[in-house]
Amino acid sequence: xxxxxxxxxxxxxxxxxxxxxxxxxxxxxxxxxxxxxxxxxxxxxxxxxxxxxxxxxxxxxxxxxxxxxxxxxxxxxxxxxxxxxxxxxxxxxxxxxxxxxxxxxxxxxxxxxxxxxxxxxxxxxxxxxxxxxxxxxxxxxxxxxxxxxxxxxxxxxxxxxxxxxxxxxxxxxxxxxxxxxxxxxxxxxxxxxxxxxxxxxxxxxxxxxx
Numbered sequence: 242x243x244x245x246x247x248x249x250x251x252x253x254x255x256x257x258x259x260x261x262x263x264x265x266x267x268x269x270x271x272x273x274x275x276x277x278x279x280x281x282x283x284x285x286x287x288x289x290x291x292x293x294x295x296x297x298x299x300x301x302x303x304x305x306x307x308x309x310x311x312x313x314x315x316x317x318x319x320x321x322x323x324x325x326x327x328x329x330x331x332x333x334x335x336x337x338x339x340x341x342x343x344x345x346x347x348x349x350x351x352x353x354x355x356x357x358x359x360x361x362x363x364x365x366x367x368x369x370x371x372x373x374x375x376x377x378x379x380x381x382x383x384x385x386x387x388x389x390x391x392x393x394x395x396x397x398x399x400x401x402x403x404x405x406x407x408x409x410x411x412x413x414x415x416x417x418x419x420x421x422x423x424x425x426x427x428x429x430x431x432x433x434x435x436x437x438x439x440x441x442x443x444x445x446x447x448x449x450x451x
Contacts, residue, residue: 269335277373283308285315290323339384354433361398368415406435
């Protein structure tokens, strides 16, 4: 059960990203993710999958329409299978996203402190994006629990997240707040400044047979 009081009141389905879901992914980031004029937008979650040179090239092409450039790069990355994660749907409408995948697929986005304290086959959880009307309803927790469930089934040893400690509640905390990882049973592995490496050992995690 992907718990969370709000999620229980919704009909939520979480799906791993696939080529078939590219239109839903683009629709989510194009029209839903930042419809409240969040300062995090426009974004299509491209940077984690890019090397610095490619990201710099993309930024150089922004001009007066950064969103179109981001969309174009995202489509190419999606077709190439280089963006990994999960989309959450309500009634076939995409309402949430979690970028998560094999840590080795994010060579430029894993904090050095995490590399120093981590070992074994690991899934890294890099960001959450939830549509405005669905924030605060347990959707990020449901996404995180699905990441853990699948990582265990796929033979991973650990799932990691990299939240940052905020002085005040941050409504656009795309790394996911520390309390989210604590609620999902993650424990602190290391800390550097306001960055915390949160880890969940999957050896004792039960496999969901659903």
